[in-house]
Amino acid sequence: MPGLIDAHAHVMASDLNLAGLPKESATLLTARSIPILRNLLMKGFTAARDAGGADWGLVEAVDTGLIPGPRLFISGKGIAQTGGQGDFRARNEVDLPDYCAHALGSMSRVADGVDQVRHAVREELRRGAHQIKIFAGGGIAGGVPLQYSHFTVEEIRAAVEEARAVGTYVMAHAYAAESILRAVEAGARTIEHGNLITEEVARQIAGRAYVVPTLSALEGRFMHADELGLAPVRQRIRDAVDSGLRGIEICRRAGVKVGFGSDLEGIIHPYHWLEFQLRSQVQSPLELVQSATLINAEILQMEGQLGVVEVDALADLVIIDGNPCEDASILINDARPLGVIKGGEVVRYDY
Template sequence: MPALPSFATFYPLNHHHSQGACQCGSPILSQFHERMMADISRRQFIGGAAGVMAMFAGLRAPRVLSQQPSDHNRPILLKNLRLFDGSGGPLREGVAIRIEDGRIQALLANGADSGNAEVVDCGGRVVMPGLIDAHWHTTLAGISQFEAMTADPGYVHLVAAKEAERTLMRGVTSVRDVGGPSFALKRAIDQGIVNGPRVFPAGAMISQTSGHGDFRMRHEVPRSADSPLSEQEKQGVAVIADGEAEVLRRTREQLMLGASQIKLMAGGGVASTYDPLDSTQFTERELRAAVDAAEDWGTYVAVHVYTPRGIQRSLRAGVKSIEHGQLADKESVRMMAGEGAWWSLQPFLQDEDSNVYPDAERQESQRMVAEGTVRAYEMAQHFDVKTAWGTDILFSPRNTQNQLRHLAKLTRFYDSLTTLAMATGRNGELLAMSGLRSTYQGKLGIIEPDALADLLVVDGSPEQGLDFLNDPKANLRLIMKGGRVYKNTL
C-alpha cells in the first residue's frame, strides 16, 4: 500500500480559544481527534490512500458569489470615493485608486485619465483596506462542539472551507491563525481551490506537559520516553515539549511545515481541564529556545498568557507578541512598551458574544478576564503599547457572523478611526513581522502605492462610528483581495 500523505496536509484542524474565554483545555478536542483518526485508519484499511482521499473529494472551489471584472488582465480604477488609507488619519477626497497586477499601482487625482483601466464608480462611498483579524482560528470557528464530536470528518472540512469564504465575504481579507495546522486550507485558498482570506499560520501550538495545549486524557499519563505521540500531536493540533531540546525540535518542525510565526502556551486559561488560569508555563530558557529558533528563520514567537508573571517571563525571553494578557499589571504593560512587543488583545467583555459556563470556578475566571479587559485597553493606551485586534472565536457558528461586531465594540475605548486603523494598518504591521516567512510579499492593511490590493467599498461613515460593520452583507458593497473582486453590488 503506498504511503499516505501527511494527515496535516489535508486536515487543517485548528484548536484554540473562543470569545470570552479560552477553551483549549477542554477534553472535547481529545475525543474529537481520536474519533477522526479512527475514521482515517478505517478508510485506509478498506480503500488505501484512495479511501482517505475520497473524504476530500467534495472540497472544490465554490462558485464566486458576485460579479467579477470583465477582464482580469485589465487594470481597475476606483473613482468618486472617500479614502480611509488604514493609517488612522482623516478621510481623503478627490483621489482615485489604480490597481494592476494585484497591487495598488498609484493614487491619482479623481479626474485622471483612466487609460485602459476598467472604471468602477464608488458613488462617493468610503474605500478602506481589507480587515485583518490577528487572532483567528480557521477550521473550528464555524462548527459547534457537538458537530465536531459527531459529524463525519469530511463535513468538518467542508464547513471550514465554507466558513473561510464567509470570512472573506465579511471583508476580512487576512487572518493570523494562532494555533493548529491551517497549512492545508491556506494552500487551498492561495491556489484558488476555495475562496478565503490570506492565512498567516502558526501551526501546532507548543505546550509543556500539563500546559494549555496538553489535550491528553488522564489515562494517557504517565508518558515515558518511548511512548507514542498523542493523536493531537500526530495531527499537528498541538505538540508537547519539555526542556530546551524538545522546544527547539517542535519549533523547527512548525517552521519546516511553513509557519509564519510560532505559538507557545505560556500560561493557563479559563476553560482549561488541567491548568489553572494563574499558572505560569515554560521556563524562561525553554521560551528562549523557541525565540532563538524563530529568529534564526527571521520570524517571532507569540504566547498565550494572561498573568503578569507569565507576561514578564515571556518578554525577558524575547517573545514579541502577547496573546490575551487581560490580567496584566502596570509593570507588565510598561515592560511590553519598553520591549516594543505587541499586545494582541480581544474584547472579552462577558457580553452577548461570551461563552456560558455552568460551574462557578470558570464563571469567576471569566469575570476576572472581563474586568481585566477594560483595564487592559486603558493601560495599552496609557503606556502606548502596540495593540492588535483579534476575535479568538472557536466552536461558535452563531458568533462567526458577528466577527466584525467584535471590532465595532472597541469604540468604547478608542475613537472610530483609531479602531479601524487597528484592524487595518496596525495589524498589517504585526503581520509584517513574519518577514520572509510570509508567502504574501507586500504591505497589507494600508492603501498606498505598491501595497497589496485588498480593498473594501462600504456604505458608512467611519469617522462617525463603526455600526455599519454590524451588517457586512448590506454595507460592504465591494470586496477585493489581491486585485480580484469577490463581491460587487455597486
C-alpha cells in the first residue's frame, strides 16, 4: 500500500511543556527528535507535515540520510497573535523573548496587524517553510478557550496572499465553527483540528478547504490526565474527543475532505494507533486509508507522487499482512509493517 502520511506532526515536541522547549539546547532537542522521526518511519509514515517547531536543518538531515525519518514538510513557526493560542508567555512577562521567534523547537512566533503578519510569513518562508501555519483560534494546550477566534480576516488574508505568492498555502489551527469559517473565508486551505464544526459551516467550506482532525492527541491526554495534571479538565478533554468524532461525521455528510493528523507530543508520541481506533467509529476502513494517503497527498500538494501506488510516483510504500482497506484492525492494533520503502529504498524489512 502507499506509505502513510501524518498531516499534523510535531517532531520537535519531545515534551508536552511547549513553552519550555525553546529554552532547551538546540543540540539536545535535535537528539530527542531522532527517535521520534525514526519511529514515525518504522510505523510506515513515509511523509509528515510538521505543524510547528522543525526547521530546514532537520529537513536537510533527513533528506541527506543523516537521520532516518519521513519526508518532512515543515511550517516553521506558527503565527500567533498577542495573548492568543501560541503566545506561551506567562502573564507577568511583558517583553517578547527573542527565542519565541528564533529558537529551535519554538512552536510559534507572535505577530499583530497586517504588516507584522506579512513580515512573519515572509520570514518563515525565507527560512524554508513549505507551508504557513496560523493560530486562528483557541486550543487545548495553551489555555485559551476553544471558542475564541484569533486574528482579523484581513490579517489571515495577508498570510494567505504571501503564501500563495510563492505557490503554497495556509493551514489554520481552529476548533470553533466561527474560527473555521473566518479562516476559510480569508483563504486558508486546511483547518487543523476542527472539532466544533457545524453542519452549516461544513456545507460552506466543502470544496474550499480540508479538515485535519487530531483526536489521538486529546485521547492521549485523557489517558495520562493524572500524571499530566489534567485531572480537573478530564471531562472537558473527553467532550472535545466526542465533538471531534461528530465533526468527522459532519464533514463526511457535507462532502468536506478529511485528512489524517496526530498532533502527538511528549509522552503521547507512540499513539498513532489511537487515531485509527477512534476514527474507525465514524469512518470505514477505506476512508481511513484514503485519509492517511490519497487525501493527505493532496493536502501536501503532492498528488500523483505520494499517497498512491502508481508508475512515476515516489515509491513510498508499506508492506502489510492483510488489506487495511477492508480490515481497519490492521492499523488499529499498531502492528508494525513488515516492510517500509521510502523513495525506492528499503528502510524496514521484517519478513
